[in-house]
Amino acid sequence: MEDQNNSQVAVVMVPYPAQSHLNQLLHLSHLIVSYGIPVHYAGSAVHNNQVKVRVQGLDSDRLTKINFHDFQIPPYISPPPNPDQLPLEPLFHIPTHLRKPVSELLEQLSAKYRRVIVVHDCLMASVVQDVKLIPKTESFQFYPLSGFNRFIDFWENIPESDKPFQIDQSITIPRCIPSTEGTVTPEILRFVINQSKFWGTESGRIYNTSRVIEGAYVELSEKLSGNNAETKHFVLGPFNPVEMSGNQKRHRCLKWLDEQNKGSVIFISFGSSTSLTEEQIEELATGLERSGQKFIWVLRNADKADGFSSGKDKNPVLPEGYEERVKDRGMVVREWAPQLDILAHQSIGGFMSHCGWNSSIESISMGVPIAAWPMHSEQPRNAVLITEVLGIGVLVREWEDRGKLVSSVTIESTVKRLMATKEGAEMRKRASELGDSVRKSVSKGGASSLEMDAFIAHITR
Numbered sequence: 001m002e003d004q005n006n007s008q009v010a011v012v013m014v015p016y017p018a019q020s021h022l023n024q025l026l027h028l029s030h031l032i033v034s035y036g037i038p039v040h041y042a043g044s045a046v047h048n049n050q051v052k053v054r055v056q057g058l059d060s061d062r063l064t065k066i067n068f069h070d071f072q073i074p075p076y077i078s079p080p081p082n083p084d085q086l087p088l089e090p091l092f093h094i095p096t097h098l099r100k101p102v103s104e105l106l107e108q109l110s111a112k113y114r115r116v117i118v119v120h121d122c123l124m125a126s127v128v129q130d131v132k133l134i135p136k137t138e139s140f141q142f143y144p145l146s147g148f149n150r151f152i153d154f155w156e157n158i159p160e161s162d163k164p165f166q167i168d169q170s171i172t173i174p175r176c177i178p179s180t181e182g183t184v185t186p187e188i189l190r191f192v193i194n195q196s197k198f199w200g201t202e203s204g205r206i207y208n209t210s211r212v213i214e215g216a217y218v219e220l221s222e223k224l225s226g227n228n229a230e231t232k233h234f235v236l237g238p239f240n241p242v243e244m245s246g247n248q249k250r251h252r253c254l255k256w257l258d259e260q261n262k263g264s265v266i267f268i269s270f271g272s273s274t275s276l277t278e279e280q281i282e283e284l285a286t287g288l289e290r291s292g293q294k295f296i297w298v299l300r301n302a303d304k305a306d307g308f309s310s311g312k313d314k315n316p317v318l319p320e321g322y323e324e325r326v327k328d329r330g331m332v333v334r335e336w337a338p339q340l341d342i343l344a345h346q347s348i349g350g351f352m353s354h355c356g357w358n359s360s361i362e363s364i365s366m367g368v369p370i371a372a373w374p375m376h377s378e379q380p381r382n383a384v385l386i387t388e389v390l391g392i393g394v395l396v397r398e399w400e401d402r403g404k405l406v407s408s409v410t411i412e413s414t415v416k417r418l419m420a421t422k423e424g425a426e427m428r429k430r431a432s433e434l435g436d437s438v439r440k441s442v443s444k445g446g447a448s449s450l451e452m453d454a455f456i457a458h459i460t461r
Contacts, residue, residue, distance in 0.1 A: 289325065301316060393431075
């Protein structure tokens with residue numbers, strides 16, 4: 001893939017410093033590097049370290065092909081995880097401290113390369129606001145959301161009388177789209193609005209999804225932008241590897257999975273930005289135990305703003321004797337777990353997830369159906385995409401009931417529904433078929449592969 005023209009172009013990644021955002025752009029970096037294009041990954045030293053330590057699905061030695069720029073930022077408060085708060089707000093000051101070092105990096109690269117391409121998270125737009133002042137440099141905005149989510153967000157904010165077109169009846173638009181009420185705090189909303197002031201100068205937009213999954217919604221977004229030829233839409237996902245190399249040191253849970261029957265285990269994990277209350281942990285534990293199903297449960301608190309800060313935090317507590325009682329059919333993992341490897345394992349038959357887009361696209365690409373339990377942010381609408389549009393999942397609870405404790409009875413019935421009924425088997429079949437289609441799309445000649453080729457051709461033109 002490498003040619004002389006590619007080596008004259010450099011790409012700079014500017015991720016938002018939350019794990020799911022960091023991870024997505026790290027995987028995209030690996031894809032671009034495979035074309036012989038140098039990639040510079042720019043962020044704070046602590047968050048660059050975090051994403052390298054947690055890299056999944058890739059041999060760690062491949063990290064050496066990416067140029068990490070570890071910028072120092074002033075110390076900041078990193079409070080312990082709290083189930084009632086999102087661990088995102090302490091990160092809001094970071095863009096302010098990255099603007100100057102990132103701009104200096106771009107100026108240095110501009111003097112060296114024929115063209116410098118900046119791929120920045122939409123929540124880091126203020127960091128790269130100087131791109132328009134730097135010669136031979138252009139930016140592409142990355143949306144760490146589903147295409148469905150992004151379109152619905154924009155469409156519902158257009159007054160009915162101003163809708164620029166009608167949506168074809170062949171495209172599924174669920175009648176009951178969850179409200180955004182309760183999804184984010186006022187502080188987060190203000191931060192997003194402030195970043196949005198710097199949107200609109202990018203040369204294109206990048207999505208970590210596949211047209212195989214939700215091409216219709218990306219096409220509607222393209223139509224909303226008026227098919228502006230100067231603003232390209234590149235659907236390049238899934239960024240994550242879809243075939244595991246098997247060369248990494250294997251986590252103990254994978255060895256346990258090797259001993260289980262195909263599709264017999266449900267994986268439970270709520271990502272890096274969710275902490276459960278003690279009461280909810282007890283209900284979940286009881287529901288899993290009563291379901292009689294095999295499971296792997298990643299039970300850990302949400303990340304701090306600084307995931308490597310010192311200080312002891314209260315660890316989640318299980319009912320007394322629980323792990324001993326379920327040891328023959330369940331495993332509780334309290335450390336960072338290799339989610340991609342777990343989802344790719346043939347013993348996994350379902351995934352109870354918060355439906356963050358990073359986890360959702362990984363599960364879809366591995367062909368695993370989802371028990372959708374959205375917690376905040378864009379997750380309620382991702383859950384609708386998974387359950388109502390794609391038909392590869394069930395809801396654990398409605399978003400309107402988010403303030404209520406989810407009972408062990410509900411959890412037990414949901415797990416059984418996904419793992420031990422004809423309906424669940426049909427979802428598993430649909431998820432497997434969709435996963436096959438997604439994996440074919442990233443192979444040579446597939447839709448995502450061709451779109452990646454087109455993106456590379458565009459930035460090296």
